[in-house]
Amino acid sequence: MVKCKRKRKKNTHKKHTHKKHGAGSWLLVVFAMLGVLLIIDFMPWRKLCSMISNQWSQHDKNKDSYSKNFDGIDISRHQGSIRWDELVDENPQLRFVYIKATEGSSVVDSFYNKNFKAAKKRGLLVGSYHFLTYRTSMERQVDNFLANIDLSQQDLLLLIDIEESGTGKWKRSTIQENLAEFIRLIKKRTGVSPMIYTNESYYRKNLYPEFNHYRLFIANYNYKPRLQGVKCDIWQSSERGRVHGISTRVDIDRLRDGVSIDDIMMPE
Secondary structure (H helix, E strand, O other): OHHHHHHHHHHHHHHHHHHHHHHHHHHHHHHHHHHHHHHHHHOHHHHHHHOOOOOOOOOOOOOOOOOOOOOEEEEOHHHOOOOHHHHHHHOOOOOEEEEEEEEOOOEEOOOHHHHHHHHHHOOOEEEEEEEOOOOOOHHHHHHHHHHOOOHHHOOEOOEEEOOHHHHOOOOHHHHHHHHHHHHHHHHHHHOOOOEEEEEHHHHHHHHOOOOOOOOEEEEOOOOOOOOOOOOOOEEEEEEEEOOOOOOOOEEEEEEOOOOOHHHHEOOO
16 A cells, blocks of 8 residues: 555656646747747848848859850849949940839839949940749838839830739739839820730730730740740840850840830830
8 A cells, every 4th residue: 555655656756747847848949930030031131031132243254255146134132233334335336224113012223223333334225124023012012113213314115014924913904004014104104005915825815815915025935935926126145145244144134126225215
């Protein structure tokens, strides 16, 4: 009987100890998870990874030969710091630059103003583009775009960039309705309809033939766009161009045969 009682006390003690250890382990797991979440949210390298350096890359990331057959380029913060004098001096064929200004209703490209001023200073013809998204209304996106560009300094038609990554949750009819509304609002506030940029497959799937009468900037990296009854004004022939003055890959663009730079200029 005595042994039995002692046994019960011993077992009871172990049981309580196990509970305490279990509770303690559970609390440690909770605190560890909270710590991980805080680290992920605030870790300095996350912020650093989202930033693009203002400094020229320590080495040219491209290894291919330099691109030659192009009339223009389109750029954003992803190109990082550009050596503009080298870009212009080593690419005498370069005539125009489209620069990303905004995205959605609140995003402003952090390199836009710097790039725009640098391109203008060196005598290039410059235009601005907006990346359209499904997250907010067209009115708010137009507000964001026009609030962050100087309309009087635009050499080229304004450009609306519409792609699968921006409108993936919309069906064809919704894409057309919203794009038409964006264009309507831009024309109402500036007097001129913007040019439309997209890739050929997206255009065929979502915009053809309803938007054929607009100025078009079409990407196809295999061959010239083959849209029946459509003659795009600008052909983006590669997204992996190697250009003097830019250390990353860059989109390179060509005017369509029969199209002059005057055809895509903002009216005076």
